[in-house]
Amino acid sequence: MNDAVRAAERLLRAACGERVRTSFPMALLTTFRIGGPAALYLEVESEADLRAAGEAVRRTGVPMVVIGKGSNVLVSDRGFAGLVLRLGRGYRFAARDADRLTAGGAMPLPALSGVALAHSLSGLEFGVAIPASLGGAIRMNAGAHGRELADVIESVDVFELLGDALRRVPARAVGFRYRNTDLAWDAVIVGAVLRLRGDRPEDIRARMDEAREWRRRTQPLAEPNCGSVFKNPEGDHAARLIEAAGGKGLTVGGAAVSRKHANFIVTSSAARAADVVDLIRTVQDLVARRFGVHLEPEVHLVGDFDLVPR
Numbered sequence: 001m002n003d004a005v006r007a008a009e010r011l012l013r014a015a016c017g018e019r020v021r022t023s024f025p026m027a028l029l030t031t032f033r034i035g036g037p038a039a040l041y042l043e044v045e046s047e048a049d050l051r052a053a054g055e056a057v058r059r060t061g062v063p064m065v066v067i068g069k070g071s072n073v074l075v076s077d078r079g080f081a082g083l084v085l086r087l088g089r090g091y092r093f094a095a096r097d098a099d100r101l102t103a104g105g106a107m108p109l110p111a112l113s114g115v116a117l118a119h120s121l122s123g124l125e126f127g128v129a130i131p132a133s134l135g136g137a138i139r140m141n142a143g144a145h146g147r148e149l150a151d152v153i154e155s156v157d158v159f160e161l162l163g164d165a166l167r168r169v170p171a172r173a174v175g176f177r178y179r180n181t182d183l184a185w186d187a188v189i190v191g192a193v194l195r196l197r198g199d200r201p202e203d204i205r206a207r208m209d210e211a212r213e214w215r216r217r218t219q220p221l222a223e224p225n226c227g228s229v230f231k232n233p234e235g236d237h238a239a240r241l242i243e244a245a246g247g248k249g250l251t252v253g254g255a256a257v258s259r260k261h262a263n264f265i266v267t268s269s270a271a272r273a274a275d276v277v278d279l280i281r282t283v284q285d286l287v288a289r290r291f292g293v294h295l296e297p298e299v300h301l302v303g304d305f306d307l308v309p310r
Helices: 003-019 047-060 109-118 125-129 134-139 201-218 238-244 273-291
Strands: 021-025 037-044 064-066 073-075 080-087 094-097 100-104 153-160 165-170 187-195 255-257 265-267 300-302
Touching: 003 037, 003 047, 003 080, 037 047, 047 080, 047 153, 047 187, 073 273, 080 187, 094 109, 100 109, 109 125, 109 134, 109 201, 125 201, 134 187, 238 273, 255 273, 265 273
Parallel strands: 037 080, 064 080, 073 300
Antiparallel strands: 021 037, 094 100, 100 187, 153 165, 153 187, 255 265
């Protein structure tokens, strides 16, 4: 534990007590189920917790990362030598006002889709197939079935750790683009307002059932994975390119390109994060040699890696 981490721990414990964890196993928080420990970990339950975390980051310069459901994250085998924040139950809520839903950043997107159905609101059916928190889904502008979060977000509430301020950002200022936004690294997404539209519950449910069935049929749900590994190149699909280049079923150590969906990497109990990164690089090189296309990773790397994908 370095000096910045020790100083941050002292500041956080003064405000949050024993809820501050050290050497916390990050494998428990990611869908890959691999990776080393976080030096510091705090489950945030209130704005007071965010203010304490912000003070620790500002005063010590400790590295910080926010994770949601861990479905788009790969943590280094050596872990993360900094502070990991995750929104807790205090940020898992949803409320309806006419054709709008206000929800907390920790609200699971599939559950929020169910809330929309309960209120006969359409537009979020695609979310039932995305295993992410609302905050994580907004930050990466997650999408499926030709829809994405940018289509339904009216505003986003963020707590700026460096500025010690809670701010509401209109959707037009979020900078939504394909699998990304312009939100600053220290902006913790604590909630959002979604603008939906009324529809018949039976029609909404049918679209949700279709999305669930599509996911069950096409994705390796029974094996640990992070979701789509690569962004789709413009006008094409990463899975098609990988399969056509002969990458389906390719393995490195305990990691393998799924035989069910070529844009998924699945891991065994023996897998290391280094195996996944090496396999990402191998697939990138394979597709580049065959098609001259660079596949950009969608998965976010947390911690230090000896080999980072181009």
